Amino acid sequence: MTQPFMFEKPLGMRDTLPAYYQTKRGVADRLESEIGSWGYLPIETPALEYYDTVGRASAILDQQLFKLLDQQGHTLVLRPDMTAPIARVAASSLKEQSFPIRLSYHTNVFRAQQREGGRPAEFEQMGVELVGDSTASADGEVIALMAAALKEAGLEDFQVAVGHIGYVNALLFDVLASTDEVDNLRRFLYEKNHVGFRQHVKSLELPKEDENRLLGLLQLRGGAEKLEEADALVHNGKAAEALENLRQIRDVLECYGVEQHVTFDFNLVLHMSYYTGVVFEGYGSRLGFPLAGGGRYDELLEKFERPGRATGFGIRLDLLVEALGYTGEKPAQTCILFSRERRSEAVEEARRQRNLGKRVVLQDEDGVENVEQLRSLFSEWIDLNGTKKEDEG
Amino acid sequence: MTEPLKIAMPKGRIFEEAVELLRRAGFSLPPEFDDSRKLIVDAPDADMRFILAKPMDVPTYVEHGVADIGVAGKDTMIEEERDVHEVLDLGISPCYMAVAGLPEYEKTDINPKVASKYPNLASRYFKEQGEQVEIIKLNGSIELAPLVGLADRIVDIVSSGQTLKENGLVELETIVSITSRLIVNPVSYRMKDSRIDDIAVRLAEVVEEDVR
Numbered sequence: 057m058t059q060p061f062m063f064e065k066p067l068g069m070r071d072t073l074p075a076y077y078q079t080k081r082g083v084a085d086r087l088e089s090e091i092g093s094w095g096y097l098p099i100e101t102p103a104l105e106y107y108d109t110v111g112r113a114s115a116i117l118d119q120q121l122f123k124l125l126d127q128q129g130h131t132l133v134l135r136p137d138m139t140a141p142i143a144r145v146a147a148s149s150l151k152e153q154s155f156p157i158r159l160s161y162h163t164n165v166f167r168a169q170q171r172e173g174g175r176p177a178e179f180e181q182m183g184v185e186l187v188g189d190s191t192a193s194a195d196g197e198v199i200a201l202m203a204a205a206l207k208e209a210g211l212e213d214f215q216v217a218v219g220h221i222g223y224v225n226a227l228l229f230d231v232l233a234s235t236d237e238v239d240n241l242r243r244f245l246y247e248k249n250h251v252g253f254r255q256h257v258k259s260l261e262l263p264k265e266d267e268n269r270l271l272g273l274l275q276l277r278g279g280a281e282k283l284e285e286a287d288a289l290v291h292n293g294k295a296a297e298a299l300e301n302l303r304q305i306r307d308v309l310e311c312y313g314v315e316q317h318v319t320f321d322f323n324l325v326l327h328m329s330y331y332t333g334v335v336f337e338g339y340g341s342r343l344g345f346p347l348a349g350g351g352r353y354d355e356l357l358e359k360f361e362r363p364g365r366a367t368g369f370g371i372r373l374d375l376l377v378e379a380l381g382y383t384g385e386k387p388a389q390t391c392i393l394f395s396r397e398r399r400s401e402a403v404e405e406a407r408r409q410r411n412l413g414k415r416v417v418l419q420d421e422d423g424v425e426n427v428e429q430l431r432s433l434f435s436e437w438i439d440l441n442g443t444k445k446e447d448e449g
Numbered sequence: 450m451t452e453p454l455k456i457a458m459p460k461g462r463i464f465e466e467a468v469e470l471l472r473r474a475g476f477s478l479p480p481e482f483d484d485s486r487k488l489i490v491d492a493p494d495a496d497m498r499f500i501l502a503k504p505m506d507v508p509t510y511v512e513h514g515v516a517d518i519g520v521a522g523k524d525t526m527i528e529e530e531r532d533v534h535e536v537l538d539l540g541i542s543p544c545y546m547a548v549a550g551l552p553e554y555e556k557t558d559i560n561p562k563v564a565s566k567y568p569n570l571a572s573r574y575f576k577e578q579g580e581q582v583e584i585i586k587l588n589g590s591i592e593l594a595p596l597v598g599l600a601d602r603i604v605d606i607v608s609s610g611q612t613l614k615e616n617g618l619v620e621l622e623t624i625v626s627i628t629s630r631l632i633v634n635p636v637s638y639r640m641k642d643s644r645i646d647d648i649a650v651r652l653a654e655v656v657e658e659d660v661r
Contacts, residue, residue: 174513213640215639215640217639248532248533248534248535248635249534249535250534250535250536250537251535251536251537251538251630252535255538277642278642319639319642321639339635339636339639339640340636340640341636341640343514343636344512344513344514344515344634344635344636344637345513345514345635345636346635346636
């Protein structure tokens with residue numbers, strides 16, 4: 057390994073300079089206020105967790121975890137997401153609190169092995185977890201809240217794709233005999249490889265009707281009418297249950313008035329095993345990467361020994377800021393440049409202006425490298441230099 | 450006024466073939482595009498903009514969303530593992546990925562070396578075969594490697610087999626057959642679904658005709 061240059065940061069790490077911070081802070085404030093108004097309470101958890109608990113339970117792939125050892129030799133991970141830590145808290149510190157529990161978070165998470173630009177290894181996420189509620193109202197609530205938060209942040213043109221892993225599994229198991237076969241086909245969906253899906257289905261030499269049912273899955277993408285088309289493809293209890301869940305979610309989304317932002321997509325498979333019910337992903341028209349996502353994960357809590365059904369979403373703050381367009385706006389600030397002789401006068405003036413809610417920099421003229429450059433940074437400028445207060449008249 | 454749909458394509462023959470498919474699918478593209486050195490070519494009548502890239506880079510443009518859709522060889526898809534939707538096999542520029550070597554090649558246990566332009570694909574293939582090899586990444590003229598003793602085998606694209614033959618190499622194993630695919634950015638796939646579905650359906654019809 058070569059010695060890094062002094063200005064270098066580890067791969068995938070970014071600085072946040074004041075102007076960008078301000079833009080991001082503004083977006084975060086709007087998201088937080090929307091999430092707060094729905095009654096989700098913010099929590100914080102440590103940056104480091106045990107690999108054997110949170111690390112293993114997390115939806116993030118093993119090779120994407122940053123790992124290190126503590127002094128006792130335990131393997132630790134930098135938290136790769138907030139869902140697993142919140143499940144741990146809900147099952148331990150909050151175990152006396154009855155379900156449901158509504159929690160929110162705004163924090164940085166870490167993902168290793170990012171091979172190139174555009175994929176930071178540390179980024180901010182904001183989201184909610186609704187723990188211990190199995191109703192479609194809960195599923196609908198988190199999707200509606202995600203949409204409301206994106207809208208509140210200023211994102212006009214966005215879509216949320218909603219799928220259901222319960223339905224996908226019900227259809228695949230209805231046609232295919234073995235779990236391996238189902239996993240194979242589901243992996244093509246997970247990899248977004250429709251060509252491979254079709255080729256694999258054809259290679260199975262199924263009865264024509266079954267083949268068409270599997271191929272029909274790829275067409276299940278669009279408005280609410282797709283729920284009925286999905287209904288026609290498979291008749292078993294699990295599929296019916298999943299579709300009933302989605303119909304109710306659609307109703308909930310209509311109640312919240314966000315249905316115009318929602319499309320149904322039964323090909324949406326965000327993870328090979330983590331999610332158990334509804335899954336969803338949010339997209340903005342101005343950025344090529346999904347901004348947000350989530351779903352129902354009914355099997356995570358029991359890994360922390362408090363079985364419970366749960367659903368939630370996370371929004372990528374870095375991507376959302378990019379999609380909104382970075383404004384680079386700095387807050388208006390006033391500078392009072394003073395000489396040592398007039399310092400107490402300057403402090404008094406600064407106090408007066410700060411009390412009015414202004415942001416005031418108080419600067420001794422002897423400490424300035426370049427007055428003109430400093431002046432250009434401020435919207436207001438007050439000179440209190442010289443030896444004494446100038447005559448009033 | 451909508452933005453034109455941005456389509457990333459490899460320059461050269463694949464571009465010509467893909468554009469011909471689009472014409473047959475009823476999109477009004479000019480009979481020929483002049484100025485072959487341009488990297489961005491507009492087709493205002495079809496409301497499309499073509500971004501001409503290196504074949505291996507097409508999935509990158511599409512993944513980052515600077516192109517909504519693209520035409521990429523399956524070889525680059527396997528090599529690059531980009532997060533894009535692979536929606537249609539266009540059936541154009543068919544070829545296959547193969548292992549080749551000198552006719553007198555015999556398996557050796559001592560540090561077997563394989564040269565390829567596709568290091569990820571090659572290393573994954575040999576892992577699946579249960580063989581551990583050392584991969585040497587080259588950027589072109591892969592056939593040289595066994596001739597000069599840089600590697601004992603190569604992994605490369607074979608279309609007619611002519612290049613191998615001319616250099617005295619033989620094909621040892623076939624890995625996977627390859628054609629060009631229509632790929633779609635995950636966000637464009639949702640935000641511009643009606644336009645992209647329209648293109649995919651119309652192209653699928655043309656491709657079906659060719660198969661029959």
